[in-house]
Amino acid sequence: MPSAMTSALPNIAETSDNGAGCGAPPEIGRQRKRGAELEDAIRGACVAELAELGYGNLTIESVASRAQTGKASIYRRWPTKQQLVMDSVGCLMSGPLMRLTDLEYDDTVTTRDAILDLMVRVGAVMAGAQGDAMRSLMGESLRDEDFSGCFEGDFYDPRKQSLIRLLERGVARGEVRPEAIDEVVVEMIAGAMIHRILIRRQNPTKRDFEQMLDVFIMPAIQPGAAENAAVADKPAVADTACVAEKAETHS
């Protein structure tokens, strides 16, 4: 399990984890779940309720009902709704999404194809109920430090590191210019995906990812793009004050 996955481009179905919980399916023949099995069921129910109802409409009662358990069993383990939700979503991030940080590719795979593969895999996870659950927390994460820490530290940063690693690999292979090891590359890639999902409410196809990558990203990061390199040396315009600061000055 901790061994890295080395591959050309593996069949994408292998990495699509369908269980909402973190563990085994329920035992057959028993009326009650206990211990870890119950916790898994509760977390799975929580994620499902999040996906369907959003954070604001999720209640401990609805989670308990869905998990076919009592509220007291939930309160015995998680003192607040927020902690239940954070733990449940944390299992997502340490489960199906975390596996996507372990991908490695053999020498036959170009950097472009490796980045594309990662995009497609992350997109597949985000397209499902698990992605719905995470999206439902987006508003909360803007107002609550615990949630926002979860989003940035547990979700964004590992994905960022994966992509940075691919860029570094690309530099070593001569496919990426060294200055392209920059967070803004990650943001351009992730941003378009997020935008498609959140604002357009569509799931990007692989063809979409290819277009984004081949039209905008690869030309910008590949070696020898003379115009691009010159851009980094552009002198700062005098009017470079932070826009938000200006807007708030006038509030």
Add this chain to the structure above:
Amino acid sequence: MPSAMTSALPNIAETSDNGAGCGAPPEIGRQRKRGAELEDAIRGACVAELAELGYGNLTIESVASRAQTGKASIYRRWPTKQQLVMDSVGCLMSGPLMRLTDLEYDDTVTTRDAILDLMVRVGAVMAGAQGDAMRSLMGESLRDEDFSGCFEGDFYDPRKQSLIRLLERGVARGEVRPEAIDEVVVEMIAGAMIHRILIRRQNPTKRDFEQMLDVFIMPAIQPGAAENAAVADKPAVADTACVAEKAETHS
């Protein structure tokens, strides 16, 4: 007011509307607001509560208290919380954000600078409390058709049209290749902004916008980018099925 604003690059402070409501400030010396003045105060309070508390925690009582009015006055005009919120946010979109669709630039302004100006202006609005209010509806809009219609039709589409117009202008000036009149350009630009604000919880600076534009966007859309043009002709790979469909097949 309906006249288009023709400008070089006007002072950005002019387009920063600080009032959360849609009309005049409250009259001095009166104990009670009536009519349109009261409605403006209610809408402003609603937007402020949205920004601070989010949709889920917003109550009619809290809006009434903040607007210094009674619940009955709110219910006389808006039958549900959702309708109050949609109306209040709708005033945002027909106010400060809608003005950003009317910008025109004289011949001295390059397409790059016009796009940059638009990005900076939209970014300034999104950086404030009004942006907070809209962001708080993001989760709801994924689950509710009325909200999502609001987001896409009233927020996204006008912004898209503005950018498409700038691209068309660029084509006429020979600064943009004709195939770049494509929604994905809008998505790349808007996506990076959204990502910075939502996931990173930072407000993009003008310098950020310049980098996104000059490193990724302009090189991809300007004429004569031979690699870029060739990309559009890339044959579809056999494995082009929609990723989300595959993921759900395995659910």
Add this chain to the structure above:
DNA sequence: TCCATAAGAAACGCAAACGTCCACTAGAGT
């Protein structure tokens, strides 16, 4: 088989918010 305890169902008291109603008053118009 026995025992300890976690789990489930139901009930409970409480708080908050909803949506409505009522009596009084401020404000606009004549």
Add this chain to the structure above:
DNA sequence: ACTCTAGTGGACGTTTGCGTTTCTTATGGA
């Protein structure tokens, strides 16, 4: 000044969900 009515503050009955408690029972381990 008078009249009409929109607006305000408070009260009201209801609903919902929270967090807790209690009693019974299923389950795992010895």
